[in-house]
Amino acid sequence: MFNLRGMYAPIATPFENDEIAYDRLEENMNFWLNSKLSGFMVMGSNGEFVVMKPEEKKELIRAVCEMSKGKKPVIAGTACESTRDTIELTEFAAKVGADAAIMINPNYYKRALSDEVIKTYYIDVANASPIPVLLYNNPANTGINLSSKLVADLSYHPNIIGIKDAGGNIVQIAEIINNSDPNFVVHAGSANFLYPSYVLGAVGGTCALANILPDECAEIQELVDANKHNEARLLQLRLLEINHSVTARWGISGLKAAMEMLGLFGGIPRRPLLPLSDQDKKLLRDILEKAKKPA
Amino acid sequence: MFNLRGMYAPIATPFENDEIAYDRLEENMNFWLNSKLSGFMVMGSNGEFVVMKPEEKKELIRAVCEMSKGKKPVIAGTACESTRDTIELTEFAAKVGADAAIMINPNYYKRALSDEVIKTYYIDVANASPIPVLLYNNPANTGINLSSKLVADLSYHPNIIGIKDAGGNIVQIAEIINNSDPNFVVHAGSANFLYPSYVLGAVGGTCALANILPDECAEIQELVDANKHNEARLLQLRLLEINHSVTARWGISGLKAAMEMLGLFGGIPRRPLLPLSDQDKKLLRDILEKAKKPA
């Protein structure tokens, strides 16, 4: 099994003239490959997977696997609203070298998507997938929460190895750790609650913030491992405001603007998302400046 | 302008062996073409548009336009999460003869999808569309409500002609009627609130229930037009329970099972949605029996 411990970046997809810019992606990948990141998640929410065509999704997964080959593992986001499309994309990801596949739950027919229906979805996909599968909980985007009971049930499937939980409910994270298969891996899905997740037993994170501050994100876990809890605490508190800006407040538009400011290629998101206004860019720049220096 | 008055069916997509069954569709279309329906909406929520591939979407829109040609108007659901895919599909729908296009708002990046972002999405699409555009509000599926203020603002765009509001907030429907362009058309998006919508000024409905009871759905408006309010009221109350079953309670699975029971082709939905259990089918059959007879 590849290493799921540590910090993964759910990488942003660079667009130029509204098309995926593979040369820009390679520049970013080089930065990330030389960081403390443990691995990559391609085609997550921050990768704008919902605005990409099926062929684009495949090309992007293939490209990231090639760029990362032999260096760091790649987890491919393969969620489609239908089970069959998810399986097809998961099989493709396996073929081009992804180490694992991760999928957000289907979420359009909210009233019909009972625990039973979602469970069947994940079991169908996990049964068919040639590579290990991770769950992905993101109620702010999906409007559905994967309950700790549902996650614990699925954790015992032999091909389901972990979850990225972006919900931020720390009690739920504790319950998942309490009730799941001991080998089941929990990743905090946001830098907002990395440190409290680690102390409860999470073994990694997959955080938007790792696109721009991979080392700082990785260091929280290093500090916990070294039993330096006060330093971990201070680093966590320092990362809060900037992370709030690049996730809750300005989302992908904020993340991409921050990437530009920090020397990466960011570009702008695909519509309907709109780029940051000049005024918001100024606010963001101030936050980045402040966050870079320890208090 | 084609006639937007009256009852439209947001038609279910028939699958056999998990593929679109065009012969079955034609059987259903013949039933609907001989009913009191005013027109069709293809690729709505009940049409399972979120689990269809881009090519399937195009084929289905083309097929329904051909089957309905010269008989009843067709409104094509063309929403994609990205603006550019929505425009591409809208242009295709225009080319193959759709009378109008309707699109649910983008809904994955909920925190980023401010009124401003959603407004820009609809304006971008309406500007590019060769055919008139309708808004579609369905907060139970999207987790986002199109506010009456947003709808009223958009109603003055020359290429935005109406809304299907499935939210069921009757005060919001009244506000939209109060504040929108006088030519802007409001369709009730569910048979649950057809009659109260009509008395406030809605001029039509696009209701899942019209797949199976097109005439009954259309008759509520006929009764209102004839000033037979007590009969309209009684018909509305009679349709409530069955409609609850084929929408809120069992969703598309319930609708398709009901179609089978009433002599149409229903089939089963694509996964992740699961077909009705035998026990639920029995309950549904009882409800259908009861609903067919006036109290």
Next chain:
Amino acid sequence: MFNLRGMYAPIATPFENDEIAYDRLEENMNFWLNSKLSGFMVMGSNGEFVVMKPEEKKELIRAVCEMSKGKKPVIAGTACESTRDTIELTEFAAKVGADAAIMINPNYYKRALSDEVIKTYYIDVANASPIPVLLYNNPANTGINLSSKLVADLSYHPNIIGIKDAGGNIVQIAEIINNSDPNFVVHAGSANFLYPSYVLGAVGGTCALANILPDECAEIQELVDANKHNEARLLQLRLLEINHSVTARWGISGLKAAMEMLGLFGGIPRRPLLPLSDQDKKLLRDILEKAKKPA
């Protein structure tokens, strides 16, 4: 049985120097007694019952019963968070002449307040009450919705005669009418949805707006009774904006400011509620001016 048909005013409680001003109340009562109102609700949400001491509640109920005696019926709001306090206050209300008692459901321990617990509360109170009991649903204030199933179940209790439903879910109102005891009375709890409620079978309203525009509120029902649906519709639409201002937008502070502007005694609410700012008062005055004239 007293007449539950028509428009009831959930009267505002006048405070001067933060104490109940009974002389001011009498002035207001004289205005309301000479209006088209059918009756009064004292100690509703708009009566600020939650910020009054037990003794004040009793005095106020007694005073309104005396002022209204022999002229119009009085429904007393007697809800307390505990069953026993509710029963005590209900018995008092009966003793001083209230025609019926109405109570919002207990709402603090939201997770514990299952349908079963709320049902037991209402049955306990209805069993003990010497006067008929009405339910009161106001999810915007309580965070709990009385489901149509719960209401229908309670409607068959011999001492539970009706509901004021302020939730505004028109489908739920239809379901209550559909499934409840035929003698069970439904009042629309806001002027926002009076007309659609009447056409579905509601027989009255208990609406904040009736404090300031009692005749206009009453006339919607007169128009429905006279089968003048288009005029009812236009009046409903005209009342929407002003009602929005004195309920959702500015609440009791807005209602009291509007009362002042229209020649009644309004005063200001008890803290923590704050009076309207001068700027908001100006906006409110403009809305009142506009609303008074038919479009």
Next chain:
Amino acid sequence: MFNLRGMYAPIATPFENDEIAYDRLEENMNFWLNSKLSGFMVMGSNGEFVVMKPEEKKELIRAVCEMSKGKKPVIAGTACESTRDTIELTEFAAKVGADAAIMINPNYYKRALSDEVIKTYYIDVANASPIPVLLYNNPANTGINLSSKLVADLSYHPNIIGIKDAGGNIVQIAEIINNSDPNFVVHAGSANFLYPSYVLGAVGGTCALANILPDECAEIQELVDANKHNEARLLQLRLLEINHSVTARWGISGLKAAMEMLGLFGGIPRRPLLPLSDQDKKLLRDILEKAKKPA
């Protein structure tokens, strides 16, 4: 200043024949006074303050202050829905010896209770109070969340010294710690998230579970102080299920049943809350058995 560090019990109010049983209270107090508890909160949510009459509230505060005098500090819950009643009760609590007062925010008029209104409420009370004031956030009961911005603003008031945050949003707890006055004290409001709160900088807890397992609750902080993080983690995980049962699942009824099972006086809650069914009692007993032994 009295010691706010450590574990406080928000004590349950014992009722016999539906009246406060002061002898039973004294028995319980003796147990708690001999435990590792740092202090008491009387008249919190678990104390059923919302179903007590004004005079009962005063008697209870006085009694707990007397029983605890010179041994452990007492924080009195003094929230009433009106500012003036809150101030009156707070002044009373100060007079009879409470060390501090804590108040849940007003919560009935949810739409009117803006941050500005709630802020004014707390400032009014803090200005008038002879004793220090703590905020109390409990969105599951109130339907309102005190935002980290609002809390941070209030933290700089000289007479507002801390918060009990029962919301369980660990990111919000981190933000409060990040942005508040450095002397401002944060208590975790539930045993569900004690350990992650401590590592982020909380200095205490006020947890329903401390009624029955005061030492275990206190020991988490001892382990953190001793830098024994793995043991703290294991204890936290062990307390999860039982705490879930006595809070979210069965609430006060569950807490009181658990007290009975563990040799304290529990009794039953006042109506509308209903006692646990025999079946639920059996389930609870099993959970208590299991929880007592370390895994």
